[in-house]
């Protein structure tokens with residue numbers, strides 16, 4: 364248990380109905396009592412309050428009321444951190460909230476670091492590292508699917524999967540070691556092959572789920588490009604179901620990039636509508652084109668829009684012949700009008716879609732195509748997503764490599780010692796994943812990503 368008591372404002376800064384100053388640690392109740400005046404006949408000193416009770420009164424400093432509050436008292440060990448926790452629910456806005464925080468700091472609490480409440484929950488053994496991270500993901504989720512994945516992870520699913528894998532590796536290692544120690548007990552190492560292959564497969568699946576999680580968490584960026592007036596902004600608005608960008612029949616309507624995020628199939632997608640690409644005729648257009656190019660560089664995918672109701676122009680042709688670093692989908696817009704564009708020669712292999720951005724015709728098929736392309740035909744779904752950190756993906760990959768090397772060693776008839784060595788290494792790396800030997804450095808990295816007060 365930690366010696367000191369930490370405090371922080373646990374609600375977002377800004378105007379809200381209420382704000383919470385949260386404290387955790389051995390002095391939490393004492394500090395709260397020193398600044399809290401209970402109201403009414405039933406008021407008790409907080410240090411006498413039972414766990415899970417709510418107390419109405421005022422925070423008072425030097426005889427002056429600072430805010431009218433509700434204080435909740437939660438006693439160790441059944442609390443978020445397993446320490447005494449006090450939450451002061453203020454409603455006086457940010458100034459009062461700050462004043463209350465200052466007061467508790469004055470009375471001996473220390474300002475909490477980012478994620479320190481959750482870190483204590485982990486250090487005091489209430490939650491696993493995996494669950495601690497899930498808390499962070501819940502706070503940060505950008506789509507419903509991301510939130511569901513985070514909530515699922517809170518149950519420790521990844522932790523359990525790793526524990527099972529590690530246990531199995533341990534068993535296999537023990538068998539090999541028995542063979543080393545008692546060469547007479549002749550078990551065949553080859554018998555271990557199916558188990559090893561199965562384990563490697565399990566890790567491969569976790570990695571795939573982690574990749575899906577990365578997309579759900581980080582989202583995708585899609586730039587909508589094309590020459591002026593082909594309907595880029597109209598498509599953006601249709602995708603967002605919102606009149607976000609200005610649409611007019613005048614070529615060159617969009618001068619600056621317009622960005623907006625939408626959830627498609629549970630994946631947060633940032634769409635960037637861009638200024639039409641053409642030879643700039645003035646400074647403003649020049650800047651617009653520069654920004655379009657910058658947007659293209661950031662994108663995971665391009666939607667190259669052509670207007671199929673008019674013949675192909677030189678600008679269209681040039682765009683079609685450009686080489687992009689990211690996949691590009693060809694979109695033939697205005698399919699509600701007669702086709703005049705003629706046949707199109709293009710090396711863009713990521714697919715062609717005919718749509719009417721204006722009426723919405725074909726747009727669903729386009730979004731399906733986008734997700735198919737970016738997610739390898741696998742829409743992320745609940746239960747098949749893992750939200751992993753880079754270091755976790757790294758350790759998973761290393762465990763898999765070590766298992767694959769063990770498999771090779773068995774197949775090529777390497778010595779038992781060598782097989783045992785690879786297995787032992789895999790066992791250790793899997794242990795790191797479980798959080799058994801997580802270094803201080805990794806812990807700091809994880810928890811510093813939290814906001815203060817969580």
Ligand SMILES: Nc1nc2c(ncn2[C@@H]2O[C@H](COP(=O)(O)OP(=O)(O)OP(=O)(O)O)[C@@H](O)[C@H]2O)c(=O)[nH]1
Pocket residue numbers: 589590591592593594595596597598609610611612613614615616617618637638639640696697698699700718719720721722
């Ligand atoms: N008939 C028809 N008209 C469309 C369609 N999509 C866009 N338009 C029209 O085409 C014109 C240009 O649309 P915008 O969305 O402003 O085109 P843009 O590519 O953003 O143009 P710039 O911002 O100038 O580069 C507008 O008059 C739209 O109403 C469509 O699917 N069918």
Ligand SMILES: [Mg+2]
Pocket residue numbers: 595596597608609616617636637
């Ligand atoms: Mg536009």
